[in-house]
Amino acid sequence: MSPLQKDPAKSEAIIRAAIHIFARDGLDKGKIADIANEAGIGKGTVYEYFRSKDEIFHAMGDTIMSDMIDASEKLYSMDLSPHDKLRTFMRMNIEIIFEMEDAMLIMTEIWAQGARAIKHGEHPDTTLYHASQSMKQLVINILRAGVMAQEFREMNYDGVATLALAFIDGFVWQFMVSTNRPAFDRALAEGIESFMKGLER
Amino acid sequence: MSPLQKDPAKSEAIIRAAIHIFARDGLDKGKIADIANEAGIGKGTVYEYFRSKDEIFHAMGDTIMSDMIDASEKLYSMDLSPHDKLRTFMRMNIEIIFEMEDAMLIMTEIWAQGARAIKHGEHPDTTLYHASQSMKQLVINILRAGVMAQEFREMNYDGVATLALAFIDGFVWQFMVSTNRPAFDRALAEGIESFMKGLER
DNA sequence: AAAATATGACCGAACAGTCGGTCAGTCAAG
C-alpha cells in the first residue's frame, strides 16, 4: 500500500508525469506507457515504484491535496484583518487552483469517484474528505475571528463556510469551460464583493 | 449523427438505461452490454439506434440538459417578486439537480471532458455550453428585473450571475460528498440568505 | 589494482482480460 522504497526522485517524476498525462487524457484513458515515457523510464519500472494504476491515483491525489492545503495555510497565516484575509483567501485560492490546471481536472474526476463510492455505501477516498474538512475549518476560523472583531455579522459558521467553499469550487468549475479570461476576472471581482457584502454587520 | 429512426420508445429506454449505468460505473467503465441488458434488449439492438457509445453520450447529455433547462424555465415563469424568484430559483435548482443524482454524476464527467477539449483547443460539447449560457441568461433576467424594481442594488449582472451559478454548482458539488443531510440543509439556508444579503441596496 | 562476483534497478516483449462494435442468422409480421 505504502509507496515502495527506492529512489524518491524517480517516484516524484512518475507522479509529476502522471498528473500531466491523466489531466490530458483522463483517469481511464491515460496510459501507463505514456507516463513511463514522459518520466523517461521504462514501463516496467513504473511497477517498481507503484503496485498498480490505482496506487498511482492515490499517491497523486495525496500530492495534489497537500500542495493545496499548504498553499491555503500559507494564506491563512498572513497578517491581515479578518475581512482582508477572507477576501484574499478566496481570490488566491481560486487563482491557485486555476494555476494548477492539471491538478484541477484530476481532482474533478477523483471527486466524482468519491461521490460514486458514497452512493454505493462504500467509504470515499479519505484524503479528499480530510482535505475538504481542513479547508472548511480554515474558513471557519477566519469567520469566527471576524465576528469576534465585530467586522462580520453574527452567522451560522458552517453555513457561510460552505457557501465560501461552494463559491470557490463553483467559480473554478465555471472557469474551466470559460474561454474569456478578462470577463472572468471581472466576474470574480464582483462575485467576491457581493459575497463580502453579505457578511456585513 | 442524428439518432437513427425506428421505435422512439426504445430509443428513450436506451437513454434511460444509459443514464443509470453510466452514473453508476462512470462513462468509461459503463458497458454497452449492461445498458442493453437494463433496457431489456440485446447488445446488437443498441447499435440499431445509436451508431456508437459516443453518440449515446451526446444523446444522453442533450436529454439531461433539456430536462434541466425545462425545470429552470418553469421556475422562471412563476409569478413572484424578483427577490423571491431568485431565492426560489437557487434553492429549487439545487434541489432539482440533487434529485437528478444520476444525471449529476454524468454531467460532472461531461463537463470535465469539455474542459479538456478546450485545453486542447478543440470545441467543447456545444450542448453543455449553450445550456450554461441559457441558465446564466435566466439569472441575469431576474437580476435586471430586481434592479428595475429597486429591490436589488446596482451591480455587474454578469458577475453576480456567475456568482449565483457558481454557488449552485459548488453547493451541489460539496453535497455530493456530504453524508449529513440535515447539516447540509441548514448550510444551504444560511448560504442563500447570505447571498441574498449581498444584493441588498 | 584488477578481476571476479553479487546486487537490484531497469527494461520491454509477451500475456491475459476486457469491451466496443460486427454480422450471419433467427423470428415475427404482412
Added chain:
DNA sequence: CTTGACTGACCGACTGTTCGGTCATATTTT
C-alpha cells in the same frame, strides 16, 4: 416469400500487469 427488427457469439484492438533477462555499480577476492 419478403422485409427488417432483433440477437448474441465472435472478433480484434487495446492496455494493465508480469517476468526473465540485462547491465551499471558495489563489494569481495586475488
